[in-house]
Amino acid sequence: ILASSKCGGCGKPIFGNKLCAMEKEWHPDHFKCVVCHKMIEDDTFAIFEDQPVCNVCKNSKNPPASAKVKRCKECEQPLLAIKYYVQNGEYYCEPCYEQTGAPKCHECKRPILGKWVTSNGKTWHAEHFCCFKCNDNLMGRPFSFKHGDLMCVPCFKKFVLHRPTEPKPTTDPEVLDRTTKPEED
Numbered sequence: 001i002l003a004s005s006k007c008g009g010c011g012k013p014i015f016g017n018k019l020c021a022m023e024k025e026w027h028p029d030h031f032k033c034v035v036c037h038k039m040i041e042d043d044t045f046a047i048f049e050d051q052p053v054c055n056v057c058k059n060s061k062n063p064p065a066s067a068k069v070k071r072c073k074e075c076e077q078p079l080l081a082i083k084y085y086v087q088n089g090e091y092y093c094e095p096c097y098e099q100t101g102a103p104k105c106h107e108c109k110r111p112i113l114g115k116w117v118t119s120n121g122k123t124w125h126a127e128h129f130c131c132f133k134c135n136d137n138l139m140g141r142p143f144s145f146k147h148g149d150l151m152c153v154p155c156f157k158k159f160v161l162h163r164p165t166e167p168k169p170t171t172d173p174e175v176l177d178r179t180t181k182p183e184e185d
Contacts, residue, residue: 048080
């Protein structure tokens with residue numbers, strides 16, 4: 001008899017009955033919670049670092065001591081099947097990260113949990129990285145600063161240099177020295 005696949009738990013070939021979950025096949029008695037190591041018999045479960053977690057452990061504030069579970073540095077909550085953040089090697093649940101570690105957007109002053117742009121010592125949500133005059137997004141475009149505010153090059157030429165935006169591109173060193181591209185992830 002040939003094995004049809006390898007077990008997602010032990011990695012050995014599966015002969016006979018198999019359980020299918022998480023786009024893998026398992027020996028039926030190897031589909032266990034990565035935290036408490038009990039068999040998962042419910043139809044619902046969580047996934048933590050590509051491993052199954054039973055609902056009891058997912059919802060528990062105190063998983064078994066033997067479980068190697070990351071915990072939030074601030075509130076000690078187990079970081080099972082929830083979004084978490086890492087800053088300076090420390091782990092945070094989303095609420096604690098928002099309060100203690102998340103960079104704040106220069107524009108809206110709210111915590112940044114997704115992509116952000118940093119330039120000139122300031123940080124923005126990617127969607128708030130815009131010219132303060134025309135409100136065009138500046139991601140991937142040259143820009144300048146005027147009194148700490150972001151400006152696209154056409155607005156800088158028009159409002160700061162008082163030059164028309166069209167006929168010829170500027171070679172003004174002041175504009176070129178101030179033009180920067182945002183850093184990408």
